[in-house]
Amino acid sequence: xxxxxxxxxxxxxxxxxxxxxxxxxxxxxxxxxxxxxxxxxxxxxxxxxxxxxxxxxxxxxxxxxxxxxxxxxxxxxxxxxxxxxxxxxxxxxxxxxxxxxxxxxxxxxxxxxx
Amino acid sequence: xxxxxxxxxxxxxxxxxxxxxxxxxxxxxxxxxxxxxxxxxxxxxxxxxxxxxxxxxxxxxxxxxxxxxxxxxxxxxxxxxxxxxxxxxxxxxxxxxxxxxxxxxxxxxxxxxxxxx
Numbered sequence: 001x002x003x004x005x006x007x008x009x010x011x012x013x014x015x016x017x018x019x020x021x022x023x024x025x026x027x028x029x030x031x032x033x034x035x036x037x038x039x040x041x042x043x044x045x046x047x048x049x050x051x052x053x054x055x056x057x058x059x060x061x062x063x064x065x066x067x068x069x070x071x072x073x074x075x076x077x078x079x080x081x082x083x084x085x086x087x088x089x090x091x092x093x094x095x096x097x098x099x100x101x102x103x104x105x106x107x108x109x110x111x112x113x114x
Numbered sequence: 115x116x117x118x119x120x121x122x123x124x125x126x127x128x129x130x131x132x133x134x135x136x137x138x139x140x141x142x143x144x145x146x147x148x149x150x151x152x153x154x155x156x157x158x159x160x161x162x163x164x165x166x167x168x169x170x171x172x173x174x175x176x177x178x179x180x181x182x183x184x185x186x187x188x189x190x191x192x193x194x195x196x197x198x199x200x201x202x203x204x205x206x207x208x209x210x211x212x213x214x215x216x217x218x219x220x221x222x223x224x225x226x227x228x229x230x231x
Contacts, residue, residue: 099217
């Protein structure tokens, strides 16, 4: 298996639920990212991990909690979400957290909060 | 701070016609520039990138883009559109954060390309 794989592809959850999104990359990259994609808005960077260390947290609410146990896996733990959190959540990886390294994206998890 | 402006949230062309998707950016230093494409129900895929060297860069699927420093532009073109080109296209700019040593990647809002038979 190659590339960046995200599971699940679709997730519906209530505001009181706890769920997790999973991302796995098979590219040997050192940096991993979570992005939020909402309609009519630019992609929003949520978190960046470089060599398993969180290097950026863009003022994301604490109801989103990332975890990077190793350089190939990235999780996004969700709890007590709001309806406005409904969006496509994209995971990406890059060779390194450098300006000229292109991102490789997974196909995303479509999250609906009811 | 930087911004990325993609003129036209929706562009419609006929099959076989020229595709031109516009991207302008604001940056105080020469940035790295990227175009990504997103097909329905998929993530973003790199089309092409400019880092250094030749300002006309060629990408996958017959697309190319030219970095024009004086115009702060990186427009995407393809001579002849194909039905399979229908997708959303995102311009992205990476440059150093003001006063820092970290690069920041900023995406445009995207341009939806439709191709009519």
